Amino acid sequence: MASGSQIVALFDQGADPDEAALDRVFFALSDPVRRAILQRLDGEALLVSELAAPFNVSLQAVSRHIQVLVRAGLVQQHRTGRISRCSLVAGPIFAVAVWINRYSKYWQEQFDLLAAMLEDTPEPRRRKPRAASRRSKIGRKV
Numbered sequence: 001m002a003s004g005s006q007i008v009a010l011f012d013q014g015a016d017p018d019e020a021a022l023d024r025v026f027f028a029l030s031d032p033v034r035r036a037i038l039q040r041l042d043g044e045a046l047l048v049s050e051l052a053a054p055f056n057v058s059l060q061a062v063s064r065h066i067q068v069l070v071r072a073g074l075v076q077q078h079r080t081g082r083i084s085r086c087s088l089v090a091g092p093i094f095a096v097a098v099w100i101n102r103y104s105k106y107w108q109e110q111f112d113l114l115a116a117m118l119e120d121t122p123e124p125r126r127r128k129p130r131a132a133s134r135r136s137k138i139g140r141k142v
Contacts (some may be wrong), residue, residue, distance in 0.1 A: 004127055018092070021072075021073065021092065021095070022095070022096060022099060024071055024072040024073070024092075025072045025073070025074065025095070025096050026096070027068070027072070027073055027100060028068050028071075028072035029070050029096075031065065031068075033055060033057070033062075033065050034065050034068060034069055036054075036055070037051055037065060037073060037075075037086075038069065038075075038088060040054075041075065041086060041087060041088040042088060043088075044087075045078070045083065045085045045086060045087040046085065047085055047086075048062065048063060048084045048086060049084065050065060051086060053067065054096065065084060072092060072138045073089055073091065073092045074088070074089055074092055074093065075087065075088060075089060076089050079090070
């Protein structure tokens, strides 16, 4: 798991995050249940049973999803006896965002081209709404 200072160094130096860490994070984010778990952990620590409540899967299945998130460094588990509380660790998501951001120049170029095309395209003339014709009123039953 990357520390805050390591993540800032990645951002400042444009360095590549560890490829294996990127793979773990992308794999963890590839499942909708795991993404939903991360959303539920946004801003609060929850018990595994609380995390499992909205899903139509077993507690064991949710525990497996949580373990994938833990291995990716996205979730931290705090155990007190048999009770396990989970919290979000956003650092790896930031590292992935830094990695993805290097490709933003490609889609930004496309947006710039689209904006230029739209500026060169004349606005279409708006048609005036037609008044209701008399024929359409004659055929109606009252």
